Amino acid sequence: MTITKGHEVPVQELDRVTIRFAGDSGDGMQLTGTQFSRTAAVFGNDISTLPDYPAEIRAPAGSIPGVSGFQISFSSSEIHTPGDAPDVLVAMNPAALRANVRDLAPGGAIIVNSDAFTPPNLAKAGYAMNPLTDDSLRSYTVFDIPVSTLNARALDGLDMTSKQMDLTKNFFALGIMFWLYGRSMETTQAWIEEKFGGRPIVAEANRRALNAGYAFGETTEIFHTTYRVAPAHLAPGTYRNITGNEATALGQLTASKLADRQLVYASYPITPASEILHQLSGWKNFGLKTFQAEDEIAAIGAALGASYGGAMGLTGTSGPGMALKAEMLGLAVMVELPLVVIDVQRAGPSTGMPTKTEQSDLLQALFGRNGDSPIPVVAPATPAECFDYAIEAWRIALRHMTPVVYLSDAFLATGSEPWRIPELDSLPDLRVPNRTDRAGFYPYERDPETLARPWAVPGTPGLEHRIGGLEKLDVLGTISYDPDNHHRMQQLRAEKIARIARDIPPLDVFGPPEGELLILGWGSTYGAIRSAVERLQDTGRKVAHAHLRHLNPFPTNTADVVRAYDRVLIPEINMGQLRMLIRSMFLVDAEGFNLVRGKPFTISEILAKAEQVLGDPARPTR
Amino acid sequence: MTDQRTPSALDAAPIKLSRKDFASDQEVRWCPGCGDYSILAQTQKVMPDFGVPKENIVFISGIGCSGRLPYYMNTYGFHSIHGRAPTIATGLKEARPELMVWVVTGDGDALSIGGNHILHSMRRNVDIRVVMFNNRIYGLTKGQASPTSEFGQKTKSTPSGSADYPIHPLVVALAAEASFVARAVDTQTEHLQGVLERAGFHRGSAFVEVLQNCNIFNDGAHRAFTERDVREDRQLVLEHGKPMLFGKNHDLGLRLNGVRPEIVRVGEDGITEADILVHDETSEDPTIHNMLARIYWPEFPVPIGVIRNVPRPTHDELVDAQVRDAIARQGPGDLAKVLRSGETWTVQ
Ligand code: SF4
Numbered sequence: 016m017t018i019t020k021g022h023e024v025p026v027q028e029l030d031r032v033t034i035r036f037a038g039d040s041g042d043g044m045q046l047t048g049t050q051f052s053r054t055a056a057v058f059g060n061d062i063s064t065l066p067d068y069p070a071e072i073r074a075p076a077g078s079i080p081g082v083s084g085f086q087i088s089f090s091s092s093e094i095h096t097p098g099d100a101p102d103v104l105v106a107m108n109p110a111a112l113r114a115n116v117r118d119l120a121p122g123g124a125i126i127v128n129s130d131a132f133t134p135p136n137l138a139k140a141g142y143a144m145n146p147l148t149d150d151s152l153r154s155y156t157v158f159d160i161p162v163s164t165l166n167a168r169a170l171d172g173l174d175m176t177s178k179q180m181d182l183t184k185n186f187f188a189l190g191i192m193f194w195l196y197g198r199s200m201e202t203t204q205a206w207i208e209e210k211f212g213g214r215p216i217v218a219e220a221n222r223r224a225l226n227a228g229y230a231f232g233e234t235t236e237i238f239h240t241t242y243r244v245a246p247a248h249l250a251p252g253t254y255r256n257i258t259g260n261e262a263t264a265l266g267q268l269t270a271s272k273l274a275d276r277q278l279v280y281a282s283y284p285i286t287p288a289s290e291i292l293h294q295l296s297g298w299k300n301f302g303l304k305t306f307q308a309e310d311e312i313a314a315i316g317a318a319l320g321a322s323y324g325g326a327m328g329l330t331g332t333s334g335p336g337m338a339l340k341a342e343m344l345g346l347a348v349m350v351e352l353p354l355v356v357i358d359v360q361r362a363g364p365s366t367g368m369p370t371k372t373e374q375s376d377l378l379q380a381l382f383g384r385n386g387d388s389p390i391p392v393v394a395p396a397t398p399a400e401c402f403d404y405a406i407e408a409w410r411i412a413l414r415h416m417t418p419v420v421y422l423s424d425a426f427l428a429t430g431s432e433p434w435r436i437p438e439l440d441s442l443p444d445l446r447v448p449n450r451t452d453r454a455g456f457y458p459y460e461r462d463p464e465t466l467a468r469p470w471a472v473p474g475t476p477g478l479e480h481r482i483g484g485l486e487k488l489d490v491l492g493t494i495s496y497d498p499d500n501h502h503r504m505q506q507l508r509a510e511k512i513a514r515i516a517r518d519i520p521p522l523d524v525f526g527p528p529e530g531e532l533l534i535l536g537w538g539s540t541y542g543a544i545r546s547a548v549e550r551l552q553d554t555g556r557k558v559a560h561a562h563l564r565h566l567n568p569f570p571t572n573t574a575d576v577v578r579a580y581d582r583v584l585i586p587e588i589n590m591g592q593l594r595m596l597i598r599s600m601f602l603v604d605a606e607g608f609n610l611v612r613g614k615p616f617t618i619s620e621i622l623a624k625a626e627q628v629l630g631d632p633a634r635p636t637r
Numbered sequence: 638m639t640d641q642r643t644p645s646a647l648d649a650a651p652i653k654l655s656r657k658d659f660a661s662d663q664e665v666r667w668c669p670g671c672g673d674y675s676i677l678a679q680t681q682k683v684m685p686d687f688g689v690p691k692e693n694i695v696f697i698s699g700i701g702c703s704g705r706l707p708y709y710m711n712t713y714g715f716h717s718i719h720g721r722a723p724t725i726a727t728g729l730k731e732a733r734p735e736l737m738v739w740v741v742t743g744d745g746d747a748l749s750i751g752g753n754h755i756l757h758s759m760r761r762n763v764d765i766r767v768v769m770f771n772n773r774i775y776g777l778t779k780g781q782a783s784p785t786s787e788f789g790q791k792t793k794s795t796p797s798g799s800a801d802y803p804i805h806p807l808v809v810a811l812a813a814e815a816s817f818v819a820r821a822v823d824t825q826t827e828h829l830q831g832v833l834e835r836a837g838f839h840r841g842s843a844f845v846e847v848l849q850n851c852n853i854f855n856d857g858a859h860r861a862f863t864e865r866d867v868r869e870d871r872q873l874v875l876e877h878g879k880p881m882l883f884g885k886n887h888d889l890g891l892r893l894n895g896v897r898p899e900i901v902r903v904g905e906d907g908i909t910e911a912d913i914l915v916h917d918e919t920s921e922d923p924t925i926h927n928m929l930a931r932i933y934w935p936e937f938p939v940p941i942g943v944i945r946n947v948p949r950p951t952h953d954e955l956v957d958a959q960v961r962d963a964i965a966r967q968g969p970g971d972l973a974k975v976l977r978s979g980e981t982w983t984v985q
Binding site: 053056057058059202249250251252253254255256265268269272277279281298299300301302303304306308309310312313314315316317318319320321322323324325326328342343345346350436437439472473474475476477478479480481482483484485493494 | 661663690691692693695697698700707708710711712713714715716717718723724725726727728729731732733735736753754756757956959962963964966967968969970972973975976977978980981982983984985
């Protein structure tokens with residue numbers, strides 16, 4: 016290749032670019048992707064990211080199961096998803112190429128570390144021939160760069176083994192990408208300083224790798240164009256990039272501040288919810304307490320015990336843990352104490368695919384307990400919304416004295432997007448009083464509006480009383496086996512939750528208030544549905560999008576919304592759980608679109624399905 | 638760690654209450670003649686001794702006949718689900734370390750369905766007093782074998798005799814590092830009061846096994862060594878600092894032969910009181926405590942009283958100290974600052 020210093024290349028303006036970084040789990044692809052995302056976010060692009068981790072912690076190096084990926088989409092306009100097909104694939108080894116190449120957009124670019132394309136690595140990836148030379152990649156633009164060699168050269172003279180040097184090759188690749196998209200290296204340089212400041216050799220190695228990659232782009236002539244993606248016009252404010260799990264943890268911390276009560280988070284390690292425990296346990300100076308319990312049951316038991324004591328008892332888990340928590344959740348329904356359960360859903364049944372996303376715990380959250388035991392359910396739609404719905408979960412729990420299930424999922428948890436940091440005084444006041452007045456105190460006397468019972472916590476003189484899982488006598492709260500009382504209490508518990516509908520916003524409709532098609536979603540399918548509906552509306556179709564954040568109870572206008580369109584399509588990453596609810600509750604012949612592959616819908620999949628439904632004259636819903 | 642102590646219910650100036658202050662208005666509903674009545678009575682009797690206002694006392698139970706006890710105590714009470722009382726108690730203590738928390742449980746509740754929680758609440762030294770009623774049967778569900786039922790015992794669920802070996806509750810408690818381990822008998826009321834009182838004053842995880850008679854489904858399970866006329870010969874009443882002597886004439890004793898305990902008679906074969914083991918409940922080394930937790934009638938007298946009592950920082954103290962420490966190191970949490978952590982950028 017020819018190397019001329021600082022050659023001029025034409026610059027092309029793009030509206031949106033999607034890049035996927037892929038390599039062996041040891042290649043630092045998550046870090047590389049995160050660094051690129053931060054830089055794009057700080058630059059002012061709208062971004063959306065999707066990491067894809069291998070399920071095994073240490074899958075054999077160079078193997079397909081060991082491939083780790085990170086996709087980022089950045090844009091000069093508002094975007095809702097991490098992109099359907101990447102425009103650029105950065106593949107650090109043959110396995111990464113093989114596992115990802117079929118997702119690439121036609122005509123897309125592939126940047127590979129050609130040093131990794133050795134016969135043993137090719138064999139581990141299952142390639143009989145070297146794809147870099149056998150012409151099989153001819154429909155893409157391939158840039159094969161000896162990243163390891165060039166990087167080692169840049170680090171020459173540092174007191175490191177060649178193995179240690181090779182660990183920094185991801186930053187060489189990152190440097191190339193920064194050059195290609197005209198990005199500043201400042202954010203990453205600052206990060207290196209902060210992270211490796213105490214280890215000058217490592218810091219220097221990473222700095223050199225990054226600079227060398229950037230200089231390589233600048234000085235070689237293998238790239239004929241560089242690209243620019245202008246900043247997006249986001250609403251004014253201060254932003255940071257945030258993942259769903261971070262937003263969930265921050266929302267919980269904020270809720271405790273807004274309620275002016277201590278947060279007690281009790282949890283058992285489980286993918287993909289463990290980060291919430293890690294985050295919260297670092298904020299002890301807020302007075303919150305975290306507790307790693309011996310199992311899922313102990314975790315929710317401790318959370319309920321904390322709520323009984325007047326704190327905000329919180330537990331977090333994923334599907335298998337939800338199953339174990341069911342009995343205690345039923346107790347929380349019976350004793351009517353506030354409690355929030357975070358379920359970061361993952362692919363099931365059973366252990367399923369722990370790192371992969373799914374929306375299949377909806378019915379478990381609603382009904383997965385013995386007896387009729389209604390529980391409010393909320394579900395954020397985007398990573399940033401996880402913050403708002405953590406607060407919303409507590410607003411409902413505290414005001415209505417009930418356990419609440421908060422459904423996130425692996426896609427929301429690990430995906431990220433820019434988040435406009437709210438002003439604290441714009442957030443709701445969550446404070447509720449403890450009962451202290453002993454005059455006329457009855458443990459199951461209800462607030463006439465919400466039907467909430469008083470929160471009388473141990474330590475309050477004169478209010479000593481007993482609660483438990485046995486049926487309660489209305490008002491008095493003593494044990495009762497009276498048939499009519501049981502019936503009345505069942506109705507009261509149901510009515511208490513149903514009344515929450517009065518206290519939540521109506522279902523918002525994006526698009527015409529009536530028309531040909533409503534696409535109804537919940538949870539993390541938001542971005543793909545919204546983008547598809549925008550495109551359909553651009554072509555003049557009367558298509559609307561409504562997204563449920565309250566799954567129990569539904570907003571009061573839900574029936575009207577679903578009945579206002581000829582057709583209702585419900586895409587879900589499950590076998591049709593929301594559809595079952597909508598059909599049974601509103602007698603609307605909603606159609607499902609159910610792809611259960613452990614990964615999110617793409618925009619084009621929703622689009623194609625919607626077009627098919629629109630083109631099919633059968634089954635109007637009204 | 639900062640050395641400030643977490644306030645405990647026991648720290649406050651004692652207040653004067655009587656037994657009847659602790660009796661609730663609920664009618665007690667165990668089978669007539671059940672050992673639970675006595676345990677309830679002794680519990681109510683010792684409560685005033687702690688000087689703790691009753692609103693600061695909480696009884697948490699699981700499922701089983703024992704689970705009803707909180708309803709009869711005029712304190713705060715939580716009758717939870719099967720086996721899980723220690724989890725609720727742990728969370729409550731985490732949020733409210735100043736409360737005095739008692740967990741009431743049974744052999745099935747604590748050692749079968751709730752075994753895991755007993756292990757972990759004990760090893761964490763959560764400041765709770767677990768009182769386990771051991772009647773060696775499932776009473777509430779009408780007579781199935783429990784984890785402490787005898788090998789070969791015929792019950793409704795084991796008509797051909799139980800094929801399961803019983804568990805030794807106190808061995809489990811010791812293995813789980815409970816910092817206070819004791820045994821008492823339902824009908825030996827004064828002794829039971831003494832043990833409950835000691836457990837109440839202990840800070841940390843206390844485990845008390847109360848041998849309780851279920852006169853309906855397992856009558857006489859403990860009779861062989863609890864009947865009035867045989868007690869002295871068949872029980873070893875432990876007292877800290879005293880030789881392990883028992884028997885009507887107080888002349889039988891326990892001594893170690895190598896690593897094994899044996900029963901000897903003082904005055905025979907040149908044995909004097911100096912040969913007899915002296916009980917040290919505060920010994921860090923649990924070897925002798927394990928031996929005491931394991932020996933049982935008919936091979937040995939059944940030890941009753943406090944077996945182990947060692948001071949250890951409690952879970953709630955440690956967790957509280959971490960919070961105080963974090964505040965001392967980082968200053969009180971600033972939410973606006975945390976929300977803005979990481980790279981931020983401003984859009985005008
Ligand atoms: S069944 Fe046994 S333990 Fe239960 S109340 Fe009756 S006698 Fe007591």
